[in-house]
Amino acid sequence: MSTTTRPLVYAAVTGDTASFVSTHGRAERLEPLEGCDIRSAIVQRAIAEAQSARIDLELITSGDHGEHRLLVSQDGIVTGITANEALHNPIEETQDVAATHGPPASELPAPRRAARSERRSFIVEPSEGEPDHLTAWHALLRRFGITVRRSAEALRRAGDESAVAQHWAGCRTIAVVNGKGGVGKTMTTAMLSAVFARYGGGPVLAWDNNDTRGTLGWRTESGHYDSTVQDLLPAAEWLLSPDAPIADIANYVHHQTHDRYDVLRSNPELLAARQRIATTEFDLLMRVAARYFRLVVFDSGNDESAERWLRMVDSSYQLVIPTIAARESAESAALLLEALTGRDRRSADLARNATVVMTLSERVNPAEVRPIVEGFTDLVRAVHIIPFDPALKSGPLRFDALQLATRRAWVRTAASVAEQL
Template structure:
């Protein structure tokens, strides 16, 4: 017989939690990991407070100075979209003008200097239009090229005052100026570019003679009072063959003690012929390596 209080026999059991009050299964949310490639690209997209000069240097020939200059300009330009130029300031027949940019004309730094006063006095869009008559452009439009002069006698006209005027002109029209320097540390144009540089990029390949020459150059710059430029430099080690040699690790370790950073860029068959450098033709891994290299160079200037 039911209890007299009207309760049911199972009323002494714990009350059931209403369905609406039951605790929902916990769900853990994890923030998406940032894309490393996008992080590097973001460094290159940052506003630059003032135009920057990147000098690519090593008195030894055949150490990929021209390749590094072109691919840095191409990488930064492909991310920023505009405002990047590569200048061949080699005093003796540099090849940058042959390996980069469309040969829409044969004008070089010699022709620009001949008209320098007229171009310097231009302003606004007129300045861009006038300077453009002396520039070549990458096939994808990512950067401009100021080709060097093939006549070796012209080097005598690249005195310090003229080089400074050209750099100042390029600063008025471009945000990033990548300069391919020559092999003569005693030449006035080489010294003037290094004195004006915001970032020194030491290029080398995994060879003892190339590394020794780079080391000697850094000592020379230290003695010339450019210790800060040396300490903040970036060393770029390029692999000329598909299989990196053990020496590259030794050189990387050494130059980390002398410069701010060391970046190793891989071999790419698209660069082997020594002909025109086409950034879009590079392997994805090569593009990532150059993106990292360019970001390391530009990181101190990014806001």
């Protein structure tokens, strides 16, 4: 049930017709006029209802395109809203959105002749216009001259997607770190890589920077070979040479065909002692990554004393701290932040501007979530919660396998991370 105090009208779409229920509960059958769409007829009928009663009302539609909510003002302005928004709040009026039904052109005041110094350019930057992605309702109604304003939630989603789609000058690096195992480092690495690669395009690398049983390769697609970071090391000098073709990097990384990023694997079958990477070797690998990729997301190991772990932190623009809704995992993350704060000035800055990502389990206790979120609020720049999703629990990590709410949560999280890049 809606919490709004505005009158409600309803429309149920069936094929090319609709049943419209007015504010007085009277039902009537609607059919589209020639050359129009049934959805246009519904909105025109709702506008007529609002203008007749001289009130703003809420139109709730259902049918083959799902359920939608639209605010219809008595001025003829239609605004998209969602069930999660506070509908009782007044809608801000803006002068740059024209009403669908206004006075005849003959009644409009003559346009003021602008001075030469006031002339606006005819070229409009893409960022000044309306976001490109439209719902089925928005797209259909626009065809018939009906302007529907985007909801606050839709505008925020569009802003998040724009944030993760941007490119930066030079390679950017993100380190996913927490000294405790089983807190979602690999999952977070894969999902952030997928979001940045799918929305931003361009080469993105998920790097398993782990001495001890790194499992990123187990949960992502494999190429037609078993290449790991140990194979890339001896080829690094060649890959950095002017004669090395860009495509040669594909011999050493594993492309994710749907999520569009690449994975640099470690070898979970080797003992840590057999795959240690010194600082100079890490720097060499980082030079290769910076040449071939615009963004690198590190899946760190649990050994915070390893040279490659420390060098990873020194090479990163942003820290992402994954945790689960358990006090032990949160405490491990907090201790890491404290240790970095006391390490040096740059590490302290990374810790202060870190992003904490908490993934929820299927049977999470809400009483455990709040104190953890509140505890991190004063320690880091942002805290984001990822809802439980069976697709994250085990098996291949693929963005399309996630539920809609989970995908949106990861895009929101990635947009927050992008603020520090």
